[in-house]
Amino acid sequence: MSIQTPQAIRGTQDIFGPDAEAFAFVVETFERVRKLYRFRRIEMPVFEKTEVFSRSIGETTDVVSKEMYSFLDRGDESLTLRPEFTAGIARAYITNGWQQHAPLKVATHGPLFRYERPQKGRYRQFHQLDAEIIGASEPQADVELLVMADQLLKELGIDHGVTLMLNTLGDGESREAWRAALVDYFRAVKGELSEDSQERLEKNPLRILDSKDPRDKAFLADAPKIDDYLNAEAQDFFGKVTSGLDAAGVEWTRAPALVRGLDYYRHTAFEFVTERLGAQGTVLGGGRYDGLIETLGGPHTPAVGWAAGIERLAMLVGERETTALEAIVVVEDDDLLNWGIKFVANLRAGGVTSDLLASGSPRKRFDKAAKSGAAAIFALSMKDGEPSCRTKGDEAVLKRLDGMMHRAVLAAKPQ
RNA sequence: GCGAUCGUAGCUCAGUUGGUUAGAGCGCCGGUUUGUGGUACCGGAGGUCGUGGGUUCAAGACCCAUCGGUCGCCCCA
Numbered sequence: 001m002s003i004q005t006p007q008a009i010r011g012t013q014d015i016f017g018p019d020a021e022a023f024a025f026v027v028e029t030f031e032r033v034r035k036l037y038r039f040r041r042i043e044m045p046v047f048e049k050t051e052v053f054s055r056s057i058g059e060t061t062d063v064v065s066k067e068m069y070s071f072l073d074r075g076d077e078s079l080t081l082r083p084e085f086t087a088g089i090a091r092a093y094i095t096n097g098w099q100q101h102a103p104l105k106v107a108t109h110g111p112l113f114r115y116e117r118p119q120k121g122r123y124r125q126f127h128q129l130d131a132e133i134i135g136a137s138e139p140q141a142d143v144e145l146l147v148m149a150d151q152l153l154k155e156l157g158i159d160h161g162v163t164l165m166l167n168t169l170g171d172g173e174s175r176e177a178w179r180a181a182l183v184d185y186f187r188a189v190k191g192e193l194s195e196d197s198q199e200r201l202e203k204n205p206l207r208i209l210d211s212k213d214p215r216d217k218a219f220l221a222d223a224p225k226i227d228d229y230l231n232a233e234a235q236d237f238f239g240k241v242t243s244g245l246d247a248a249g250v251e252w253t254r255a256p257a258l259v260r261g262l263d264y265y266r267h268t269a270f271e272f273v274t275e276r277l278g279a280q281g282t283v284l285g286g287g288r289y290d291g292l293i294e295t296l297g298g299p300h301t302p303a304v305g306w307a308a309g310i311e312r313l314a315m316l317v318g319e320r321e322t323t324a325l326e327a328i329v330v331v332e333d334d335d336l337l338n339w340g341i342k343f344v345a346n347l348r349a350g351g352v353t354s355d356l357l358a359s360g361s362p363r364k365r366f367d368k369a370a371k372s373g374a375a376a377i378f379a380l381s382m383k384d385g386e387p388s389c390r391t392k393g394d395e396a397v398l399k400r401l402d403g404m405m406h407r408a409v410l411a412a413k414p415q
Numbered sequence: 416g417c418g419a420u421c422g423u424a425g426c427u428c429a430g431u432u433g434g435u436u437a438g439a440g441c442g443c444c445g446g447u448u449u450g451u452g453g454u455a456c457c458g459g460a461g462g463u464c465g466u467g468g469g470u471u472c473a474a475g476a477c478c479c480a481u482c483g484g485u486c487g488c489c490c491c492a
Contacts, residue, residue: 062490084492119486262492279487361445370453392451
């Protein structure tokens with residue numbers, strides 16, 4: 001008679017050890033950098049009414065029909081685990097009257113949920129960092145966000161091999177003209193496109209531009225370019241973004257085929273990409289979404305933001321060690337257990353990273369302590385009928401711990 | 416939704432053309448040795464070979480199904 005252990009949900013992760021340390025390092029670095037730029041921390045609900053996402057994302061796409069975790073609550077209301085941060089933040093901006101704080105710079109991070117087939121760097125529950133500027137129409141907002149992203153990657157030590165790909169989708173008018181030209185162009189050669197792209201032609205023509213199929217690639221070089229459809233205003237906006245990046249010393253690469261599927265995106269679109277993560281190379285992405293807040297019933301509100309996958313950043317960061325062990329207290333005689341407990345408590349209260357080793361065969365404890373990598377070992381044992389503490393460690397470490405050690409020993413030593 | 420590939424101890428893996436009681440290293444537990452000591456040796460616990468069927472005198476190995484992992488396609492807010 002054995003109990004069947006329930007399995008973890010597909011696409012969820014139990015992160016432990018050096019991977020978890022890398023994850024924490026990413027979050028800690030983001031928190032530090034975000035404060036440098038005065039982005040205010042917000043905490044958001046993990047679920048919302050389904051409309052928050054379906055209305056902003058658009059009913060038609062696979063995204064809504066297949067890839068959201070939606071369910072009915074007890075009142076038969078459809079709720080959805082957040083698949084992104086932006087829509088929820090836009091909702092909060094409207095329902096809390098945050099217009100009074102505009103232009104509002106906010107940042108958050110946490111878990112998101114998408115019903116997808118897991119693969120490298122893609123999970124059903126995954127985690128993102130997020131930064132948004134709401135109520136700012138100037139290109140300087142785009143620039144500030146990108147400079148912050150750039151600094152974050154540098155401080156994570158992963159800027160080498162990660163490139164900022166930058167594009168503009170123009171304003172509403174330019175974007176529509178370009179889209180129409182693309183549809184005309186691809187429709188003329190429809191029969192020669194891949195099956196997938198023939199589908200895309202109807203549903204999401206911009207996406208043909210990043211097709212991986214060689215049949216499609218043949219036509220991409222001569223496809224209409226957004227630059228030929230930008231009006232003066234849109235051109236000026238993009239120019240200010242690029243010159244701002246240059247002024248701040250942020251390197252970027254023009255990516256004319258970089259697009260966004262959703263209609264509310266305007267002007268700047270960008271992705272920091274790497275070759276090092278297989279097929280999921282985008283590590284941080286975002287853009288300007290001036291149309292979003294209106295689709296949720298709010299006033300016209302220009303906004304721009306980005307999100308970054310914590311798991312993907314953590315993979316680039318690589319494994320990280322847990323906090324180094326400074327001192328380990330070994331109880332070599334079980335009668336001295338309480339001394340050990342008090343000893344290590346005093347060390348920790350004094351800010352020394354330490355462990356207590358008091359289990360298993362007493363004879364093997366010292367060897368285990370030696371293997372633990374601790375900079376200093378304090379071994380408690382009986383010597384000539386007296387409790388005694390023997391120390392081992394590098395001179396410098398012992399010296400630094402000296403005052404601490406004496407206090408810990410004296411305060412805790414029995415009799 | 417589609418495709419490829421993998422699944423043997425807690426971990427990393429071995430296991431020949433199908434052939435006795437499925438192994439090693441690491442880790443864990445205990446013992447001996449050493450005794451300012453990170454050593455060496457001995458022993459122990461731990462396996463429904465992912466699961467269920469099938470082929471066969473005989474299956475960890477071959478076939479089918481199923482579950483799970485990994486990678487890719489689609490999608491990518």
